[in-house]
Amino acid sequence: MLAFAIRRMFQSIIVLLVVGLVAFSMFNFVGDPVDSMLGQERTDADVERVRIQLGLDQPFPVQYYKFLQGAVKGDFGISYRQGRPVSQIIAERLPATLELAFVSAVLAIIFGVALGIFTAIRRNGWAANTIMSLSLIGVSLPTFLIGILLIYIFAVELGWLSSFGRGDVVDLGWWRTGFLTKSGLLAIILPAITLGLYQMTLIMRIVRAEMLEVLRTDYIKFARARGLSKRAVNFGHALKNTMVPVITVTGMQIGSIIAFAIITETVFQWPGVGLLFINAIRFVDIPIMAAYLMLISVMFVSINLIVDLLYFAIDPRLRLDKTKG
Amino acid sequence: MSEILLKIKDLIVEFPTRRGLLRAVDKVSFEISKGEVLGIVGESGAGKSLTGAAIIGLLEPPGRIGGGEIIFDGQRIDNLSDEEMRSLRGKRIAMIFQDPLTSLNPLYRIGEQLIETIQTHLSMDNKQARTRAIELLDEVGIPAPETRIDAYPHQFSGGMRQRVVIALALAGEPDLIIADEPTTALDVSVQAQIISLLKSLCKERGTAIMLITHDMGVIAETADRMAVMYSGQIAEIGKTYDLIRNPKHPYSVGLMSSIPAIKGDVKRLVQIPGSMPRLNNIPKGCSFNPRCEKVFEPCYVKRSPLIEVGNSSVACWLYDEEYKRVKAK
Numbered sequence: 001m002l003a004f005a006i007r008r009m010f011q012s013i014i015v016l017l018v019v020g021l022v023a024f025s026m027f028n029f030v031g032d033p034v035d036s037m038l039g040q041e042r043t044d045a046d047v048e049r050v051r052i053q054l055g056l057d058q059p060f061p062v063q064y065y066k067f068l069q070g071a072v073k074g075d076f077g078i079s080y081r082q083g084r085p086v087s088q089i090i091a092e093r094l095p096a097t098l099e100l101a102f103v104s105a106v107l108a109i110i111f112g113v114a115l116g117i118f119t120a121i122r123r124n125g126w127a128a129n130t131i132m133s134l135s136l137i138g139v140s141l142p143t144f145l146i147g148i149l150l151i152y153i154f155a156v157e158l159g160w161l162s163s164f165g166r167g168d169v170v171d172l173g174w175w176r177t178g179f180l181t182k183s184g185l186l187a188i189i190l191p192a193i194t195l196g197l198y199q200m201t202l203i204m205r206i207v208r209a210e211m212l213e214v215l216r217t218d219y220i221k222f223a224r225a226r227g228l229s230k231r232a233v234n235f236g237h238a239l240k241n242t243m244v245p246v247i248t249v250t251g252m253q254i255g256s257i258i259a260f261a262i263i264t265e266t267v268f269q270w271p272g273v274g275l276l277f278i279n280a281i282r283f284v285d286i287p288i289m290a291a292y293l294m295l296i297s298v299m300f301v302s303i304n305l306i307v308d309l310l311y312f313a314i315d316p317r318l319r320l321d322k323t324k325g
Numbered sequence: 326m327s328e329i330l331l332k333i334k335d336l337i338v339e340f341p342t343r344r345g346l347l348r349a350v351d352k353v354s355f356e357i358s359k360g361e362v363l364g365i366v367g368e369s370g371a372g373k374s375l376t377g378a379a380i381i382g383l384l385e386p387p388g389r390i391g392g393g394e395i396i397f398d399g400q401r402i403d404n405l406s407d408e409e410m411r412s413l414r415g416k417r418i419a420m421i422f423q424d425p426l427t428s429l430n431p432l433y434r435i436g437e438q439l440i441e442t443i444q445t446h447l448s449m450d451n452k453q454a455r456t457r458a459i460e461l462l463d464e465v466g467i468p469a470p471e472t473r474i475d476a477y478p479h480q481f482s483g484g485m486r487q488r489v490v491i492a493l494a495l496a497g498e499p500d501l502i503i504a505d506e507p508t509t510a511l512d513v514s515v516q517a518q519i520i521s522l523l524k525s526l527c528k529e530r531g532t533a534i535m536l537i538t539h540d541m542g543v544i545a546e547t548a549d550r551m552a553v554m555y556s557g558q559i560a561e562i563g564k565t566y567d568l569i570r571n572p573k574h575p576y577s578v579g580l581m582s583s584i585p586a587i588k589g590d591v592k593r594l595v596q597i598p599g600s601m602p603r604l605n606n607i608p609k610g611c612s613f614n615p616r617c618e619k620v621f622e623p624c625y626v627k628r629s630p631l632i633e634v635g636n637s638s639v640a641c642w643l644y645d646e647e648y649k650r651v652k653a654k
Contacts, residue, residue, distance in 0.1 A: 218427035224383055225422075226442045226493060227415025230407075236441075240432050316477040317431060 008308060012301040016294070020071065023293040024064050033080050033284040054080070067290065076291035081280075086287045090273060090295065095175045096166055097265070097272030101258045103188050104196030108257075109250060112200040116207025116246075121234055123212065132208075138201030143260065147194040147267035154190060162187050164269040191268040195261060199253040206249050210242035217241075243314055251307035255300040330533050331357040331380070331501055332396040336403075338375045338384065338557075339391035340604075347604040349375050351557040352393065354631075357501065360531040362524065364548030364565060366539060366580070368601050372557040373537045377503040379403070380535070381420050382410040398500065416446045419494040421523075423506040425487035429478035435462075435489050436474035439496060446497035461492040466522060484515035491523055495530070502527060503535045508543060516540075520547055541584050545569055553577045556601050556612040558628070563637025573639045575617045611642070623648055 034050050051057045055066065070077060076086035115135075119128040155163035167183030169176045178184025214220060215238055223233045262274035269275065273292055280288035312318050338350035350372040357363045365373045378384045380395055382405070395403040402413065414420075422428050430438060439458035443449060449457060455474070462470035465488040478486060487507065494502055504523065508516035524547050527534050536548055544551050545565060552562040553576065561574040572578045579597035599616040608614055614624040623629075623642045631638040632645060642648050 218422055218424055219430040221383065222420075222422055222428040222490070222493075223430065225381060225414055225420035226445070227411055227413070227497060228441065228445055229411065232441065232445070237430050237433075241430070315432060316434075317479050 005305075005309065008305050012305060015301055016297055017068075019297040020068060020290075020294055021064065023290050024067055025060070033286055035284075037080055071291075071294060076294075077287040079280075079285055079288050081283045081285045081288075086291045089276065089288065090291055091174075092176070093271060093273045093276045094295075095177060096270060097258065097261050097274060099178060100188060100191055100195060100264070100270060100272060101254070101261055103192040104194075104199070105254050105257055107192055108196040108199035108203055108253070112203025112250075113207050113246070115200075116204040117211060117234070117239065119204070120208045120211035120215065123208075131204075135201040135204055138197045139205075143194060143198065143263045144267050146197055147191070147264055150190045150194055151267070161190050163190070166271055191264050191270055194267065195257055195264040199250075199257060202253060203246065203250055207242060207246055210245055211238060214238045214241045240314065244311060247307055247310050247314070251303050251310075255296075255303050258299055259296050328359050329356050330359045330361075330398060331535075332394075333376075333380070334394045334396070336376065336379060336393035336395065337391035338372065338379050338388060340388050342605075344605065346391070348391070348607075349388070349557050349604060350379065353554070353557070353559055354393075355552055355559065355562055357533050357535060359500070360528070360533055361550065362527070362534045362536060362548045364536045364538065364544035364551035365554060366541060366544055366551060367554035368539065370556075370601060370604075371554040373554050374505050376554075377420065377505050377535060377537055381414055381418050381503055382407075383414075383420070415442060415494075415497040415499065417497075417499055418501045418503065419497060419499040420503045421487075421490055421494050421505065421507045424510040425483055425490050426510065428490050429486060429493075431478055434475050434477055435481075439474070439489075439493060442493055442496040458492075458496075461496060462489070464526065465489070465492045465495075467492075483511055484519060487511060487515075487519050488522065491519070491526065495526060495532075498530070499532060501533045501535065503537070505537045506539070507536075508540070509538070516543070517546075523547075541569070541580065553580065556607060557604075558612065559631065559638075559640060560613070561637060561639045561641075562631070563635075567636050571635075573634055573637060573644065574613075574641045575619050575643070576613050579616075611640075619643060621648075 033054070034047050034056070037050060038046055048057075055063060058066075067077075074087050076090075078084065079086050079089055082089060115131055119131055122128045151163040154161045162183070165187060166178045167185075167187035168181040169178050169184055170180040178188055215234075220233060220238055223237045228237075261270075261272060262277060264270065265272045265274035266278055273295065276288060277292045279285075280292070333356070334354050335352045336350055336354070337348060337352060340347045340349060353372070353376055355363065365376070367373050375384065375388065378388075379390055380397075380402075382402070384390065390403050393403070394401055397413070397418065402410065405413070429435065436455065436458055439461060440451065440454040443454040443457050444451075447454075447457075459470045459474055462474060467473050467485060467488055473481075478489070481489065491507075502523075507523065508519050511519060520543055523534065526532075534547075536544065538544060548565045550563060551565045551568050553560045553568070553574065555576050561568065561572065561577045568577060569581060572581045576597070579595065582595040583597065585594055597616055602608060602612055602615070608625075610626050611617070611620075611624045611628050614620050617624065621642070623645075629640045629642045629645060631640050634644045
């Protein structure tokens with residue numbers, strides 16, 4: 001298992017290098033940062049000076065190498081627009097995104113798994129059928145539309161919740177959290193639902209499909225024949241067996257929650273890294289864009305790694321290094 | 326034999342479909358005494374497994390009991406609530422399925438599955454239950470049960486897994502075990518061991534067995550009495566010895582003569598022509614009539630009731646006194 005983990009780490013590093021290369025080379029085509037930095041009134045000498053200052057005069061491999069050199073140390077350079085270190089800007093913005101992603105992932109998993117089990121066990125009941133039909137809405141409506149609808153209902157019409165921003169935050173020194181204030185907690189509800197709704201319906205549908213599959217197996221029949229209670233059969237025996245594929249999908253989804261937070265953050269003006277990225281695109285702020293993409297890929301890769309390790313925890317058949325019978 | 330443990334009367338299992346009700350088990354009646362082994366043979370689709378599933382209350386919907394009575398130990402059980410039925414399952418009636426490779430939950434140690442079953446039925450604390458689980462594993466012939474109890478199902482061979490399954494079935498100390506083709510998925514060399522193990526364990530405990538199989542050899546060795554099922558009905562039921570030596574229903578005759586004899590001349594094996602009718606296309610009268618060599622007029626009109634002939638009961642007009650007289654003329 002340790003060998004497996006180490007092997008996966010190496011694979012992850014290669015993936016990150018490739019992502020870095022793709023991201024970095026792509027930005028050579030998105031526009032000239034010097035243009036947006038200097039504005040209309042500029043001389044050729046100014047442009048040349050800024051180019052050299054930013055290192056843009058050097059050949060591409062050198063630029064990439066320098067970028068990697070810095071990235072390993074957590075240094076992604078200076079933001080062209082804000083003139084501050086990128087790592088500092090991201091560190092300020094990251095807590096907002098992570099808190100949002102965390103809340104929506106928790107909502108998605110709790111409701112997704114619970115509703116999935118419910119619709120599988122009561123598969124012909126009217127409640128289950130209603131939930132299944134409604135879940136189609138969650139799968140098919142685009143995120144921004146859900147966000148706008150929620151804002152319209154709960155912020156504009158009912159006036160219960162705020163439609164933008166994080167509310168009041170408490171500074172813990174290295175982390176600014178919205179969890180400790182009432183307005184912060186209220187502010188996170190709508191964006192978290194918006195962001196998590198699609199994942200929730202997806203998790204629910206997968207849990208349901210897997211559960212129906214497992215409920216047909218012989219060991220479930222045998223568990224019933226042994227007289228175990230419904231609860232022990234459904235939750236003890238069936239649920240655990242549905243978890244392996246569910247964890248795969250959930251893991252992937254948590255990655256996309258963080259990545260797709262861009263849209264939700266834009267709709268709700270949530271001051272996280274997604275919004276930062278959108279603004280960076282507008283100003284061709286390459287260091288921020290590159291750092292953001294690297295950050296997202298690091299998260300994807302590490303979530304995948306954790307998912308692979310979770311398989312071992314759940315399914316004993318994968319633990320091959322144990323003594324065989 | 327002695328006291329009657331299970332009595333089934335005119336049991337009907339049916340499946341509602343778009344084109345009406347299909348009867349998969351059609352008015353089956355039999356009894357099992359305490360400690361007796363009743364073998365049930367028949368082709369696939371004859372309704373053997375469904376009869377077993379109906380008794381233990383585990384018919385897969387939309388299948389359902391469409392009529393008749395199941396009386397277990399003097400109590401009617403076919404109309405019990407889910408919860409009442411559950412308290413019987415495992416504790417009074419246990420069931421073993423065909424494939425030991427898939428009968429155990431792959432994610433739990435066998436000890437966990439045993440202890441869980443024991444604690445569901447007997448009031449024991451964890452330590453007592455574990456001791457009991459080790460005893461059970463020992464009784465079913467698992468070597469080194471103290472260490473093997475912590476192994477996962479995939480660490481056992483097929484035969485060993487079926488032994489674990491038997492241990493699980495015995496954990497609640499049931500009065501009746503329904504064994505649905507318990508050896509079909511196993512190697513031939515292991516089959517005999519498992520069957521004799523099951524038989525000796527049940528004999529010690531006085532547990533009755535309803536042994537569902539299509540393996541005549543298994544029945545011949547194990548069962549006190551046997552029933553032959555054909556397209557959802559009992560064709561013949563009686564003492565195993567009588568039935569094998571002297572089958573009466575033309576279908577049983579066909580079944581017995583399709584078994585190769587070890588002694589004596591090597592003859593061509595006889596096979597019964599045709600195949601069992603589909604549920605939506607059961608012929609009028611006796612359902613065996615299209616394949617029967619001795620078919621005559623009444624067979625096309627009505628199905629024969631079970632007629633007592635010697636020690637057996639046979640559902641065939643050939644043994645009806647009146648038709649006998651008509652034929653003799």
